[in-house]
């Protein structure tokens with residue numbers, strides 16, 4: 144039977160989360176997983192359960208609560224990893240998959256693992272067989288496949304198939320391959336490995352040379368029927384194959400790819416991209432294909448004229464097909480709790496009563512300051528609510544004076560929660576109003592953060608747009624802690640973001656566990 148269907152394996156929550164600065168809490172991961180199910184991905188790699196109790200619990204929760212896609216957990220070919228993955232995905236029942244991986248290239252064998260080829264073959268077989276004891280659906284990845292000797296790659300793949308692997312993923316772990324070469328590797332292995340017809344071959348590419356999407360396309364031209372990637376292309380180092388780009392390349396150039404297609408509901412792409420960007424505090428560059436703000440913006444007069452005459456003159460896709468321009472009526476300060484709750488539900492968030500109440504309180508504060516509250520504003524409020532940060536300190540009052548002839552001064556009043564709630568106040572001067580406010584917060588909370596990164600973005604349109612500030616601060620132990628805050632006033636948003644990072648630091652402090660290295 145001719146198989147033209149490409150399975151989409153989303154690893155936003157695993158490889159995507161390995162992107163420095165993009166870590167998410169379990170609630171954020173759950174919201175993303177639910178949206179990935181609406182997007183229609185076939186497999187969600189929900190995490191790497193052995194890494195920490197948090198990762199295990201998050202994979203387990205997704206396996207329990209997200210319906211539709213296959214839920215996959217990653218494991219090295221190590222018994223404790225496989226056991227953790229098998230237990231975490233158990234609630235998904237027949238929709239559970241274990242993905243085992245093992246370095247196979249000479250570099251990995253000699254320098255990382257210290258093993259010869261025969262030992263690698265044995266470990267691969269053992270890993271697949273152990274995983275088979277938990278589930279039927281087992282994926283095997285010879286890590287660094289694209290730099291593995293072809294003959295040995297064929298041997299490992301054959302051994303993994305014989306041991307029961309149902310999907311063989313051949314990753315370009317370091318983003319080293321070129322499209323022609325990566326495509327040839329698939330053709331070679333599929334033609335030579337015994338049992339190749341029984342399994343699905345998968346491509347997993349990294350973008351170190353900017354070739355991740357091109358390589359994935361070359362793989363499917365040469366027989367791969369599963370593609371792994373992430374939303375917005377986030378991931379280790381330069382990232383992974385951006386799924387939205389891969390899917391739209393196949394669809395837009397159906398003529399070239401002779402009907403190969405995925406089951407993705409492309410109209411959900413923009414919504415998913417925004418959610419991921421929001422939840423992992425990773426802005427989408429304006430010029431990013433498909434999901435960047437400029438992806439369908441036409442600057443030149445000649446282009447604008449052409450578009451008005453016939454859209455196709457300068458547009459190869461209809462922006463509506465990927466979910467642009469689907470705007471809902473915005474809410475206003477007159478909207479009631481029920482309207483806000485209904486919009487949250489429509490946006491796909493499953494909120495408890497207390498969550499809705501807290502969001503509604505912030506919604507009212509914002510509704511007083513701006514005319515319309517858009518879906519993106521609401522999403523920013525949801526993000527603040529589900530950040531799972533114990534609110535040790537909250538902002539009660541902020542007043543700043545600044546100007547070109549004034550020393551910037553901030554007066555900050557904070558409330559401290561706990562057995563003995565207290566209200567404390569201080570004033571500080573600084574190099575600017577944000578600096579002054581942050582210095583006052585440091586003194587009041589007795590912390591000392593070094594601001595390593597600061598970004599401000601307008602969440603929605605208009606002069607009264609909600610400004611969302613993301614900060615990354617180092618509180619002395621070298622770890623970058625992210626904080627986020629939103630307000631129509633950017634100084635207030637900055638203070639809220641910094642306070643969010645302080646609370647996160649205080650919440651983590653002492654209880655932080657070292658995580659094993661990720662692949």
Ligand code: KIV
Pocket residue numbers: 158244284286287312314315316317347349662
């Ligand atoms: O890039 C890689 O090789 C991986 C494996 C775990 C599949 O992410």
Ligand code: ZN
Pocket residue numbers: 158314316347349379
């Ligand atoms: Zn990877």
